[in-house]
Amino acid sequence: MSVGTRRGAPGHDVADGFEVPTLRDPVATDRDVVGSKAANLAEAARHGLPIVEGFVVPVELVATSPATPPPAALDAWRRLSRGGAEAVVVRSSAPNEDLAGSSMAGVFDSVVDVRGPDAFADAYRRVAGSAGGGPMAVLVQRCLAPELGGVLFGVDPVTGRLDRTVVVAVEGGPHRLVAGEVEGRRTVLDRAGRVRDADGDPTPTLTAGQRRRLIALARRARTCFGGPQDVEWAIDRGRVVLLQSRPVTAVAQVAAGPLLGPGPVAETFPRPLSQLEQDLWIPPLREAVAHVLGLTGAASRRRLRRSPVVAVVDRQVVADLELFGSAGTKRSALAALDPRPPVRRLAVAWRVGRLRGALGVLADRLVSEVDAALADLGDLGSLTDDELLTVLRNAGTFLRSVHGHEMLAGSLLDDPGRTGAEAAVEAIAAGRALGWSDEDIVARLPAALAVTVPSLGPRAPLPEVVATDGAPGGPLSRREELRLRTRWLHELTRAVVRELGGRLAVRQQLADAELVAHLSLAQLRAAVLAGDRCLPDVPPTPAPVPTRFRLTADGAPVSEGDGGGSGVGAGGGRGTGPVVFADPIIGDVLVVRTLDPDLAPLLPRLAGLVAETGSPLSHLAILAREHGVPVVVGDAGIRNRVQRGDLVVVDGRAGTVEVVTP
Numbered sequence: 001m002s003v004g005t006r007r008g009a010p011g012h013d014v015a016d017g018f019e020v021p022t023l024r025d026p027v028a029t030d031r032d033v034v035g036s037k038a039a040n041l042a043e044a045a046r047h048g049l050p051i052v053e054g055f056v057v058p059v060e061l062v063a064t065s066p067a068t069p070p071p072a073a074l075d076a077w078r079r080l081s082r083g084g085a086e087a088v089v090v091r092s093s094a095p096n097e098d099l100a101g102s103s104m105a106g107v108f109d110s111v112v113d114v115r116g117p118d119a120f121a122d123a124y125r126r127v128a129g130s131a132g133g134g135p136m137a138v139l140v141q142r143c144l145a146p147e148l149g150g151v152l153f154g155v156d157p158v159t160g161r162l163d164r165t166v167v168v169a170v171e172g173g174p175h176r177l178v179a180g181e182v183e184g185r186r187t188v189l190d191r192a193g194r195v196r197d198a199d200g201d202p203t204p205t206l207t208a209g210q211r212r213r214l215i216a217l218a219r220r221a222r223t224c225f226g227g228p229q230d231v232e233w234a235i236d237r238g239r240v241v242l243l244q245s246r247p248v249t250a251v252a253q254v255a256a257g258p259l260l261g262p263g264p265v266a267e268t269f270p271r272p273l274s275q276l277e278q279d280l281w282i283p284p285l286r287e288a289v290a291h292v293l294g295l296t297g298a299a300s301r302r303r304l305r306r307s308p309v310v311a312v313v314d315r316q317v318v319a320d321l322e323l324f325g326s327a328g329t330k331r332s333a334l335a336a337l338d339p340r341p342p343v344r345r346l347a348v349a350w351r352v353g354r355l356r357g358a359l360g361v362l363a364d365r366l367v368s369e370v371d372a373a374l375a376d377l378g379d380l381g382s383l384t385d386d387e388l389l390t391v392l393r394n395a396g397t398f399l400r401s402v403h404g405h406e407m408l409a410g411s412l413l414d415d416p417g418r419t420g421a422e423a424a425v426e427a428i429a430a431g432r433a434l435g436w437s438d439e440d441i442v443a444r445l446p447a448a449l450a451v452t453v454p455s456l457g458p459r460a461p462l463p464e465v466v467a468t469d470g471a472p473g474g475p476l477s478r479r480e481e482l483r484l485r486t487r488w489l490h491e492l493t494r495a496v497v498r499e500l501g502g503r504l505a506v507r508q509q510l511a512d513a514e515l516v517a518h519l520s521l522a523q524l525r526a527a528v529l530a531g532d533r534c535l536p537d538v539p540p541t542p543a544p545v546p547t548r549f550r551l552t553a554d555g556a557p558v559s560e561g562d563g564g565g566s567g568v569g570a571g572g573g574r575g576t577g578p579v580v581f582a583d584p585i586i587g588d589v590l591v592v593r594t595l596d597p598d599l600a601p602l603l604p605r606l607a608g609l610v611a612e613t614g615s616p617l618s619h620l621a622i623l624a625r626e627h628g629v630p631v632v633v634g635d636a637g638i639r640n641r642v643q644r645g646d647l648v649v650v651d652g653r654a655g656t657v658e659v660v661t662p
Contacts, residue, residue, distance in 0.1 A: 020057055020075075020076045021034070021055065021058075022053070022054070022076075023042045024045060024053075025042070028056055029043050032059070033058050034056040034093060034137045035056070035093030035095050035097070035135075035137035036095060036096070037097060037244060038056040038093040041054075041244070044221065047220070047223075048220075049217070049242050050240065050242055051241065052142050052241055054139060054141030055073075055076045055080060056139050056140070057124075059135045062128050062136050062137055063135070066125070066128040066129065067125055067128075080140060080141075081115075084115065084116050086143070087113045087142075088114050089110065089112050089113075089142075090110065090114050090124060091127065091138070091139040092108030092127050092130060092131070092136060092138070092139070093137040093138065096134070107597075107600060108131060108136070109126050109129075110127065112175055144236045144241070145236070146234035148169055148170070148172075148210070148234070149174040149175075149233065149235070149243075150168045150170055150174050150177055150232075151168050151178060151231065151615070151618075152166065152167045152231050152617075153165065153166045153617060154219075154228035154248065155248055155251055156252075157252060157571050157616065159254065159653070160253050161254065162228065164190065165190075165191075166616070166617065167186070167188075167211075168184040168185065168200070169184055170185070173234055174232045179619065180596060180611070180615070180618040180619070180621075183201055183634055184200055185200045185202070185205065186199050186568065189211055191215065192215070193208065193214075194211075199634075200568075200615070217231065217240055217242060218231065221242065225245065225247065227247055228251070229245045229246065229247060229248060230248045230617070231243075231245050249625070250572070250625035250626045252552070252571055252653065254552065255550035255551060255557075256550055256551075257306075257551055258306070258308065258322060258550070259322055259548055259550060260308075260318045260321060260549055260550065261318055261546070261549065262545060262547070263547070264319040264321070265317045266317075269281075271316075272315035272316050273312065274457075275518055275536070276497060276516065276520065276524065277454070278315070279521035280395075280493050281399070281454065282310060282312055282317060284396050284399035284400040284403060285310050285403050286309050287400050288399075288401075288403035289310055289404075290309045292404050296411070298323070307323055314557070316542065360413065366405050366482070367478075367482065367485060370402065370485045370488070371485075373398065377391070380495055385503065385528045386528075388496050388499060388500055388528075389525060389528060389529075391496050392521075399486065399489050403486060406479055406483055406486065409477075409478045410479045413478055416477060417474065417475050419476070419477075420450030420451075420476060420480045421450055421451055422473060423447040424448050424450035424451040425466075426473070428445075428448050428451075428465045429466070430445065438461055439459075441462060446488060446491075447484060448462060449484075449491055450483070454490035456498070498513070498516070501514070501515070501517075504527055509532065515538070516534075516536075518536035518538050519534055523536070544649060546651070548560040556573055558653050559656075566636065567610065567634050568616060568655045569652050569655035570614075570624070570625070570631035570632060570652055570655075571616065571621070571624075571625040571653065572609075572627075572628055572629045572631045573628060573630050573652055573653070574630055574649060574650065575607040575608040575649070576589075576608075576647065576650075577589040577607030577648070578646065578648075579643065579645060579648055584602055585605065586605045587605075588607060589606065589610065589650055590606050590609050591638055593612045593639075594611060594612070595611045595613070595615075595618050595620040595633065596620070599620060600623055603620075606624075607650070608630045608652075609631045610631075610635055611632070612635060612639065613633070621633060630650040632656070641657070648660065
């Protein structure tokens with residue numbers, strides 16, 4: 001687009017009908033004309049923010065003269081540099097960079113400390129050519145020699161907190177910082193400019209006055225552009241100057257809600273569940289736990305309504321740690337006073353007292369009912385499809401009762417006895433002494449199932465055990481009797497599902513009987529009752545969830561632990577993959593010394609990126625977040641802790657890199 005409508009107007013040069021406007025010229029706010037970077041600076045200047053003066057060679061003029069600065073650009077350079085006596089910075093300003101959806105951070109070239117006409121011509125050619133034939137304007141500004149420089153984010157991009165400003169400072173200008181060459185001093189400030197966190201190099205340390213001026217710059221930039229900004233800044237002769245401003249991209253969502261973790265349920269469900277396992281086994285557990293917590297007064301109805309109680313996150317079963325008393329947090333003085341009204345406390349005590357008196361009888365009765373129901377089933381192969389679905393439904397009802405009674409027995413009864421694991425070891429040892437196969441042991445001595453993990457897939461081999469001397473032990477405690485019935489009910493649902501999967505495969509509704517575990521319960525019913533053909537998805541193995549975490553609005557887990565990592569989280573979520581140090585393929589975790597901008601083309605294929613140095617606000621870290629790649633920076637010892645091929649979990653929020661034990 002030609003913008004030569006003001007030929008000869010003061011404040012800009014003209015060549016062949018094209019203007020070369022300064023950043024103070026009104027046309028410089030048009031990003032289609034001058035590109036986004038220059039337009040943002042011109043808009044900042046219009047709002048009174050401190051910028052470095054300069055001019056712009058517009059997109060259309062660069063397109064007509066990409067290899068040599070046009071005469072008007074040379075004239076503007078001579079005036080800005082005072083005849084070549086002062087250095088300038090030659091920067092990219094493409095229309096498609098510095099946008100809200102994509103920053104293109106560091107993708108295009110910039111050249112600092114340009115002196116003399118030949119160097120200016122070379123820098124112009126390099127910047128114009130960095131667009132690869134795409135539209136590009138060339139921004140030229142005076143070159144500062146600041147005492148400090150850096151980057152600030154008007155929101156914490158890793159935690160998503162809007163009341164925090166993250167500043168990374170280095171001595172001199174920010175160009176080495178954003179290129180990932182230096183780590184800088186990272187400081188997290190509150191709205192008043194007070195330091196809430198700091199790490200990285202011990203110097204430079206910002207003074208209180210500098211912190212306040214940077215907070216003010218972040219606030220003014222946010223007001224100018226309508227949202228939190230990623231600002232490059234410099235302090236030149238005591239004055240804070242805005243070098244560049246663009247919207248902050250790929251901001252993490254704030255995690256909220258209950259504190260979750262696998263701890264209370266990890267023993268029962270230690271591995272990721274398939275979709276059908278989730279549908280069959282988790283609702284009965286969730287409903288039983290919620291009922292018991294409400295019945296005993298351990299949680300109010302309102303608290304239970306706000307909690308998932310037991311949930312599945314990334315196919316892994318987790319629980320509300322605070323409801324289960326596993327949060328590990330100190331009890332406040334107010335909580336110790338027990339805010340429940342006296343009448344409610346009395347009612348709870350009455351219910352619990354009556355439960356304790358009757359629970360032994362109720363538990364024994366439930367165990368007998370489960371055993372009788374299992375004994376009456378007979379051969380599953382003789383049942384119709386509808387009857388098998390009924391068995392699944394009834395098993396869910398029994399699971400709810402058994403889970404609830406087990407929880408009550410564990411908390412209310414003083415009932416010593418053997419554990420299910422001890423009974424299982426005795427059963428396995430006895431069966432192996434008789435030469436039985438694993439299938440025979442499970443069929444004849446089902447107590448052996450107590451040391452196996454529930455699964456709808458092929459049964460794993462029974463563990464190796466050491467036979468104990470002497471006669472078999474005494475009876476199991478009531479809680480252990482109930483836990484063993486839970487495991488038997490899981491095994492019943494496994495047998496029913498595998499029978500149905502085999503029938504669906506024979507009817508060619510399912511490509512492979514083993515795929516039945518990846519159907520939802522609704523899909524299984526539709527296939528059985530309506531004859532639908534099934535095309536289940538088989539998801540990859542997920543990264544282990546953190547020990548303690550909260551969820552973002554889109555269901556992503558965010559660790560609440562102390563991290564314990566040697567690095568700094570730079571965002572991007574969590575990812576799992578094998579370690580490589582070069583030449584990554586899809587799904588690899590790349591471990592490097594520095595965040596070299598040349599790595600940008602590799603980002604879409606990575607499951608994680610870890611660097612020994614670098615800043616969360618460097619260009620490559622920003623691009624990685626935009627691609628959803630978890631990033632950890634500043635982990636100086638990472639190359640000594642991991643080897644090529646190690647399977648690791650990279651947590652871009654906590655700053656941790658954990659090796660996964662096979």
